[in-house]
Amino acid sequence: MSAEIVGLVEQAGPYLTAALGAYGAGVLSRAEDSAVDATANLGRLILHAVWRHRGGTGLAALETAVEDAAEDIEDADAAAALRQQIKRALRDDEELCRELASLLPEPSGAVTITASGARAIAAQSIGMAVTGDNTQFGK
Template sequence: MSVDAVQLAQDLTPYATTAITAYGAAVLARVESDAADATVSFGQRILRRLTGRDTPDTEATAEQEALANAVTELAATPDDADLAAVLRVQIRRLLAAHPDIAADIAGWTRPAAPTTVTITTSGERSPAVQTNYGTIHTGDSTP
């Protein structure tokens, strides 16, 4: 199975970036928990596979080391678009150099694509929440 490394890198980078933003430099070492967001968990899985941390008995390749360095740099400054682009390039290089890894990851089922949520509130003491499963009390006049 031939995999388009450029397209796959483009598709995987948002998941990897989301995981890096959520966990910073610890993203490569952090253990998945059941409560972890599916997108972050998938991003962690991608990064573990790409960096070879899913098979600790093997020596990391130069491409895997370069990718791990890109992860560390982006974790230090997660809002830096240039470092996110470097991450995408490193993912693309690694996938092109290791078609077996590319084919493996290409076969994985992906969760919904990462999205950005914007929540706006207005008015005195207005709560701002993304999801609420109960009552929100703001004080004073609450019966």
């Protein structure tokens, strides 16, 4: 599999997750929603592009993968199955590769780091980080 396809799918990942979270399993049949943020709408556009380029059993497999991933957006296996369907579609269709590349923003080289939850820590690089109550270091 080409590095270009892997890169496209990795770059599309956050957009796909946002689209599934915003639209659910109906993402393939929904039109753009102005109440949904741009990230989710881009994910919807990506899925619609893949949908238009698939046929036969590939279409059914994509639909099933979307439904499974939308059922539980935290399910890593379902997300991986959806990414695999998108990779298959990209391997079979150079025009789809170009279309997705044109939809996705140019990689900026910027790093996004997110921390979520009680006592969460987010850092690109860190020497030592400790969270918790009554933590003691050395004596």
